[in-house]
Amino acid sequence: MEVLKVEVPVMADLHARGEHPEFLFWVGCAGAFDDQYQKVTRAFVKILTFLKVSYAVLGKEESCTGDPARRAGNEMLYQMQALQNIEIFKTYGIRKVITICPHCYNIFKNEYPDLGADFTVINYLQFLDQSVLSGKLELDPQALSNISITYHDPCYLGRANDIYFEPRSILKKLTANLVEMERNKSFALCCGGGGAQMFKEAEKGDKEVYIERTEEALRTTAKVIATACPFCMTMITDGIKSKNREDDIKNFDIAELIVQSLNI
Amino acid sequence: MVKQLVFAITLLVSVGIFYFTINRIIGFFRLTKPAFPVRDYGRRFIVMLDVAIGQTKIFRRPVIGFFHALVFWGFCVIAFGSIEMVIDGLFDTERFLKFLGPVYIVISASGDIFGLLVAISILIFLFRRLFLHIRRFEGIEMKAISHMDANLALSMILVLMISLLGMNTACAALVLRSSEPMAGVYPVSSLLTGIISGFSTSHLALMYEICWWMHILLIFLFANILPYSKHFHVFMSVPNVFLSRLYPLGKLPNMDRITYEVKLMLNPDTMFATATSEIPVERFGIKDAEDVTWKNYFDALACTECGRCTSVCPANITGKRLSPRKIIMDVRARMKEKGPGMVKHGKDFTDQKSLLRDYISEEELWACTTCNACAKECPININHPTLIVDMRRYLVMEEASAPGGIKSVFSNIENNGAPWQFSQDDRMQWAQNIELHIH
Numbered sequence: 277m278e279v280l281k282v283e284v285p286v287m288a289d290l291h292a293r294g295e296h297p298e299f300l301f302w303v304g305c306a307g308a309f310d311d312q313y314q315k316v317t318r319a320f321v322k323i324l325t326f327l328k329v330s331y332a333v334l335g336k337e338e339s340c341t342g343d344p345a346r347r348a349g350n351e352m353l354y355q356m357q358a359l360q361n362i363e364i365f366k367t368y369g370i371r372k373v374i375t376i377c378p379h380c381y382n383i384f385k386n387e388y389p390d391l392g393a394d395f396t397v398i399n400y401l402q403f404l405d406q407s408v409l410s411g412k413l414e415l416d417p418q419a420l421s422n423i424s425i426t427y428h429d430p431c432y433l434g435r436a437n438d439i440y441f442e443p444r445s446i447l448k449k450l451t452a453n454l455v456e457m458e459r460n461k462s463f464a465l466c467c468g469g470g471g472a473q474m475f476k477e478a479e480k481g482d483k484e485v486y487i488e489r490t491e492e493a494l495r496t497t498a499k500v501i502a503t504a505c506p507f508c509m510t511m512i513t514d515g516i517k518s519k520n521r522e523d524d525i526k527n528f529d530i531a532e533l534i535v536q537s538l539n540i
Numbered sequence: 541m542v543k544q545l546v547f548a549i550t551l552l553v554s555v556g557i558f559y560f561t562i563n564r565i566i567g568f569f570r571l572t573k574p575a576f577p578v579r580d581y582g583r584r585f586i587v588m589l590d591v592a593i594g595q596t597k598i599f600r601r602p603v604i605g606f607f608h609a610l611v612f613w614g615f616c617v618i619a620f621g622s623i624e625m626v627i628d629g630l631f632d633t634e635r636f637l638k639f640l641g642p643v644y645i646v647i648s649a650s651g652d653i654f655g656l657l658v659a660i661s662i663l664i665f666l667f668r669r670l671f672l673h674i675r676r677f678e679g680i681e682m683k684a685i686s687h688m689d690a691n692l693a694l695s696m697i698l699v700l701m702i703s704l705l706g707m708n709t710a711c712a713a714l715v716l717r718s719s720e721p722m723a724g725v726y727p728v729s730s731l732l733t734g735i736i737s738g739f740s741t742s743h744l745a746l747m748y749e750i751c752w753w754m755h756i757l758l759i760f761l762f763a764n765i766l767p768y769s770k771h772f773h774v775f776m777s778v779p780n781v782f783l784s785r786l787y788p789l790g791k792l793p794n795m796d797r798i799t800y801e802v803k804l805m806l807n808p809d810t811m812f813a814t815a816t817s818e819i820p821v822e823r824f825g826i827k828d829a830e831d832v833t834w835k836n837y838f839d840a841l842a843c844t845e846c847g848r849c850t851s852v853c854p855a856n857i858t859g860k861r862l863s864p865r866k867i868i869m870d871v872r873a874r875m876k877e878k879g880p881g882m883v884k885h886g887k888d889f890t891d892q893k894s895l896l897r898d899y900i901s902e903e904e905l906w907a908c909t910t911c912n913a914c915a916k917e918c919p920i921n922i923n924h925p926t927l928i929v930d931m932r933r934y935l936v937m938e939e940a941s942a943p944g945g946i947k948s949v950f951s952n953i954e955n956n957g958a959p960w961q962f963s964q965d966d967r968m969q970w971a972q973n974i975e976l977h978i979h
Contacts, residue, residue: 282974305958307970314970322976335968339957347910348946349825349932351795353953355802386791391799431911436790462916463600466854471910471925475959476945479907482859489854540977 282325285332287368298330299398300370302384304377305340306506312513313506316529320376320400323531326540327412331374337364343379346387348472355391358383362393376400376531378432378505379470385437399433401504401530405442408449415449419537424453426498427530428489428512429464430505443504443530450537455496465489469507490515494525501527547629547756554760561767568837568879571887575833576785576793584782591921592781598919601848604668607661608919611697614654614661615774618704621651625756638723648724652708656728659701666694676847679856681866686770686845693762693771700758707751709733714744773844777920780842783835784921789912792929795824825933828894829875830887832927839922840872849914849924855907862907864914864924870899871927896931905931906943 290297301324307317324331342357365373373395375381384397407413425447433439440461447454459465468478468485478484490512493501501516503509513527528536578584590596595612598605620637627636638644668674669690677687708729713736715722739747766772804810826832832840849864850856856863874895881889896902905928914924935941942950949959957964 278978280976280978282971282976284968284971284974286968303967303970305960305962308967309958309960309962317970318974321971321974325976326978333968333971336964338967339964340953340959342953344949344959345953346792347929347932348942348949349929349934349936350942350950351798351824351933352802352937353950355795355798356806357953357957359799359802359806382788382790386788387794390794431909431913432790435912435916437788463852463913465852465857466909466911466913468854468858468909471908471929472946472949472959473909475949476906476943478858479855479860479862479903481855481861481907485854485858485909488858539979 280325282321284321286335287332287370288335288337290332291368296369297332298372299332300365300368300373301331301333302373302375302377302380303333303338304375304380304506306510307376308338310506310510313509313529316376316506316509316531319529319531319535322535322540323404323413323538326538327407334364341380341383343383344472344475346383347470358388358391358393362388362391365393365395371395373397374400374403376504376506376529378430378436379507382432382436399437399439399442401433401439401442401446404530404534405445408446413534415446415534415537416539417449417452419539420450420533421452423451423500424455424496424498425451425500425502425533426455426457426493426496427460427502427504428457428467428493428508429461430503430508431464431466431470433504434464435462443502446530446534447502450533453497455498457492457496459492465492467505467508467511469511474507474510484515486511486515487518490519494519494521499525500533501525502530502533503527504530541632544630544632550757550760551626551630554764557764558767561764564883565767565841567883568875569834571830571875571879571882572832572834572837573830575835576787578783580786583786584784587784587786587921588778588782591784591919592778595919597917597921600917600919605919607664610654610657610661614658617647617650617654618658620647621704622756622759625752625759629756635723644723645725649727652705652726652728655701655704655708659698659705662694662698662701666691666698669694676851679847679850679863679865680861681863681869682845682847689769689771690845693766693769696758696762696765700755700762703751703755703758705729705732707748707755709736710744710748710751713737713739714741714748717741717744770843770845772841773920776838776842777844780838780920780922783838785835785923785926789915789923789925792926795933797822798824823934824937825935826927826930827896827934827938829871829878830882831930831934832871832875832895835923836871836927836930837875839927840868840875842920843868843872843922845869846919848917848919849922852913852917854909854911854913860903860907861901862904864928867900867904867924867927868922870895874899896934900931902935902941905935906946 303317306313339361340357342354346354373384375397381397381399408415427443427447466485467489501512503512509527509529516522516525516527595609598608624637628634708726709732712726712729713733716733766774823831845865847865853864878891881891908928910925912925952959952961956962
């Protein structure tokens with residue numbers, strides 16, 4: 277076995293050398309700063325390196341897309357962020373962007389074009405599923421085959437952008453035991469973290485949304501709750517903890533599951 | 541001749557009242573703001589065929605959705621018969637459309653069958669409302685009047701169907717006794733003739749007349765009550781679907797005026813220029829009835845308070861005050877309250893109240909996760925989240941009001957480009973010591 281140290285290419289460095297990577301990998305704030313979600317970023321970068329994808333990140337030049345500000349009503353702050361980000365994209369001539377965070381994906385795909393953005397955005401699940409289907413990414417069907425997995429649809433991939441197929445297509449390659457929660461696909465219940473809820477106390481009620489959703493996941497036979505969004509991950513992991521099930525139920529992102537299957 | 545005259549006067553009065561009502565509503569629409577340009581007629585037509593005519597979203601609840609679909613399709617078919625009745629009434633003809641031949645057989649037969657199917661569906665709906673405890677029919681916004689409104693409309697539809705079947709049955713029974721050929725085919729009513737076989741011919745004729753008048757007068761009455769009830773839905777839902785927002789659910793509309801201002805700020809040449817007075821100062825976001833878009837108001841008029849939105853709302857499910865249905869109902873109620881004053885005295889009219897706070901609380905608005913479950917579920921493509929975010933826009937940009945956690949998010953993004961308080965310089969820390977194992 278060979279151990280390769282992964283150097284993450286930064287756009288400014290490549291640009292200085294006159295190189296133009298095919299993709300910008302947009303890490304996102306949670307991808308850069310959230311302890312648990314950093315592991316997802318690292319897993320995805322491993323896959324990108326493994327597949328020898330031509331990519332770079334913005335690094336210190338990356339800034340919030342403005343999504344939480346926008347959904348909390350601060351259109352002014354959102355547009356300041358967006359217009360500055362679009363300027364940076366233009367400087368580097370970025371044409372294709374990959375995101376892992378569904379909120380970044382949604383805002384790039386649906387909302388930045390209103391402000392003059394001109395690039396295509398691909399969600400990592402679309403990218404990964406394409407790589408699997410085209411044979412570039414060969415998943416070991418044995419590695420996780422006995423583990424029962426359920427998938428929690430993030431609102432901003434599912435209902436917001438109709439991405440239901442790709443995650444399931446990947447997970448079916450990983451396990452023979454993909455089980456659905458009662459509310460799934462377009463019926464899926466939110467984790468409670470979207471629309472800037474993640475950053476505030478919940479309003480008074482009988483229950484936290486993430487508890488309701490976690491309980492639903494726990495009613496399945498799944499041992500792994502697969503997520504595809506940083507907020508969902510925080511919420512579901514909290515839910516598992518508050519139900520004292522962290523010993524037997526795990527929450528992984530799909531990118532992490534792929535890395536486990538590839539054993540890279 | 542007398543019958544024709546009576547009919548013509550009744551029709552004229554009904555149309556007159558209806559015209560008055562619609563004019564009033566158009567006046568309210570004039571107070572609203574632009575939403576999106578209505579283009580892409582081809583795509584809109586397809587959405588209408590799919591969601592409205594095909595009833596695809598109502599089938600997300602397959603069982604009860606099926607019965608709604610029966611009522612909807614029934615109404616479409618029976619509408620031909622109603623048009624025919626108006627012609628018959630005005631020109632003293634009998635079953636005017638019979639010249640259509642085979643087409644008339646289809647229209648009359650399906651109208652007759654659907655008469656029964658609609659009646660059965662309505663009985664099921666009434667039973668559900670009166671005797672079963674359906675959670676989505678409850679909620680803070682569902683007052684006694686909401687339930688009355690629902691039961692009244694259902695009862696009226698039931699009587700409409702009974703009178704329709706009565707009319708057809710009497711007609712079929714009369715034809716049986718004469719040598720005249722039957723105009724059209726009435727499979728259900730023909731079976732029902734057995735029940736009234738004891739009636740004399742004159743009684744049958746009387747029954748026919750009574751049912752005929754009852755049916756048409758009830759249609760006129762129903763049409764004029766609808767715009768004042770939640771069942772305005774019957775008229776507004778198909779156009780509402782045609783006028784759907786065609787964007788993906790995840791997209792919020794851009795505020796172009798903000799773009800103009802932000803571009804001025806980001807441009808070094810105009811950064812310090814004083815604000816120009818070219819653009820009239822308008823309120824950001826939605827505070828009151830005059831701030832909503834024509835689409836918000838259209839949504840509110842088309843809503844029949846079915847509560848599918850609220851039943852899937854994560855905030856509502858977990859006991860928070862937010863109910864998407866209430867937000868939509870509040871828009872309609874507030875326009876009804878403030879609209880007449882604004883029509884009379886202009887948009888500056890104030891009654892010291894507003895949609896925000898007097899109807900919709902901040903607590904409700906901040907409970908929304910923008911998950912779009914409500915909008916996905918709505919059978920007629922009402923969009924609640926854009927309205928909620930527009931009200932947040934007012935709160936944040938006009939009043940600088942937001943929960944503490946949200947205010948920190950704003951200042952963190954302003955200061956360090958992330959919702960959390962981490963330095964932008966630390967954005968690559970995750971990238972240390974990543975190892976790839978190659979086998």
